[in-house]
Amino acid sequence: MERYLDEGSAGEVYGGQNVWIGRSVAIKRLQPQHQDNATITERFLLEGRIGGRVDHPNIVQTLDMAREPSDGSFFIVQELLHGMGLRALLEQSPxxxxxxxxDLLVPLMGAMVAVHQQGIVHRDIKPENIFLMDSSMGHRIPKLLDFGIAKVRLNRTLTQVGSMLGTVDYMAPEQIEGRKDVDRRADVWAVGVLAYELLTGTCPFTAPSPAVVLTRIIAHHPPSVHELVPEIPPALSIVVERALRKDRQERHESIQQMLEEIIRWSVSSANESDRAIPARHRTSLPAVLEQKVRTGFSSVAPASIRASLMSAHRSGQFRMPEGLRELAAFMDGTRAVRSEEEEPSHEEIVCDVDYDVRSAVQEPVPASATVPCPAGEFGDCSSTLPPDELTEAHEDWEVDELVAEAYSCLRKNAFSEAY
Structure with missing residues (x-):
């Protein structure tokens, strides 16, 4: 131990050095007067165990735990963080x-997915429990701290029935009610409150006293973030609003589902800066979402993507810009040549209400399918090529890239229509 750093309600934090490997560490020590308090001691140890159990770049890492022989006090050895707390940042820039x-929420939500996968509910997500670590590359890495009141599935919970654990401003209605069956949707709520605060500069249920805050959480419906800050994309506003539903059955089922909605919006945005957000945080995303980012959220094979475009083209119920009509016709085997002036359009595709693009991608395409030319529309030029052979027949079109672009437009429109 080298120097004193900070003090909490039950512990003291010191800076130290691992003399074997020369690594600077933080040593959190439980104050001796709390050694005989079983609840405080168990919460202290729980924090250390979770930090060693959950491996994620945005969770503070526990390196060791032990007991001081001289006085029997417990201590936790963690990675030493340099930077500032999120609350301190918000005091400078609300x-x-x-x-x-x-850039803060996406990696933190990735961390929460990892926490939930271990059967752990944090129950106290707030700016005071988020640290912004200065990295060697010059940017800040958010770190989730303090699992002292976490609820661990299948283990004995530290919560008694009817008690409230958490910070009032960020507590879900079921926590206020002291329900025994608090689950990960309480963390969905807290992330919603945190997102609301970061985006608008104010908590959604702020009030002069804790009692009034509790009442507002139960009964008050705050204005949307888009109403308060019009430049915030409506899709993000909708995600936050859903996370703050009073009835947890109406919230996102999980942080991962909430995060996926944000990533879907991001990758489909017309703004390049929005689309770059997931790529910056790939190491923080759960593997299933990282895979979806790389594939553009397409979970279907190229042949099925082609089937989607062909089905839409043949249905006559799908209105699209001429460039994408040309692509669909080409995929249908009804056009094989594109003139130089016929460039694909980047305008947004518009669907009829009764046509579901997402169901179209499930339509199978027989391996030997032949597609006739729609009468009179493109001339007498029907093709007998199977869809999967069209790319080979017209390599100069770079079909896969065009299909990916068009299919991304289809999915973007379907996602927009859903909201």
Missing amino acids: RLSYRDAL
């Missing part, structure tokens, strides 16, 4: 731009 907010 409202962040939505992109800066997402």
Whole structure:
């Protein structure tokens, strides 16, 4: 131990050095007067165990735990963080731009997915429990701290029935009610409150006293973040609003589902800066979402993507710009040549209400399918090529890239229509 750093309600934090490997560490020590308090001691140890159990770049890492032989006090050895707390940042700049907010929220939500996968509910997500670590590359890495009141599935919980654990401003209605069955949707709520605060500069249920805050959480419906800050994309506003539903059955089922909605919006945005957000945080994303980012959220094979475009083209119920009509016709085997002046359009595709693009991608395409030319529309030029052979027949079209672009437009429109 080298120097004193900080003190909490039950512990003291010191800076130290691992003399074997020369690494600077933080040593959190439980104050001796709390050694005989079983609840405080168990919460202290729980924090250390979770930090060693959950491996994620945005969770503070526990390196060791032990007991001091001289006085029997417990201590936890963790990675030493240099930087500032999120609360300190918000005191300097209460409202962040939505992109800066997402640069904090996306990795933190990735961390929460890892926590939930271990059967752990944090129950106290707030700016005071988030640290912004200065990295060697010059940017800040958010770190989730303090699992002292976490609820661990299948283990004995530290919560008694009817008690409230958490910080009032960020507590879900079921926590206020002291329900025994608090689950990960309480963390969904807290992330929603945190997102609301970062995006608007104020908590959604702020009030002069804790009692009034509790009442507002139960009964008050705050204005949307888009109403308060019009430049915030409506899709993000909808995600936050859903996270703050009073009935947890109406919230996102999980942080991962909430994060996926944000990533889907991001990758489909017309703004390049929005689309770059997931790539900056790939190491923080759960593997299933990282895979979806790389594939553009397409979970279907190229032949099925082609089937989607062909089905839409043949249905006659799908209105699209001429460039994408040309692509669909080409995929249908009804056009094989594109003139130089016929460039694909980047305008947004518009669907009829009764046509579901997402169901179209499930339509199978027989391996030997032949597609006739729609009468009179493109001339007498029907093709007998199977869809999977069209790419080989017309390599100069770079079909896969065009299909990916068009299919991304289809999915973007379907996602927009859903909201």
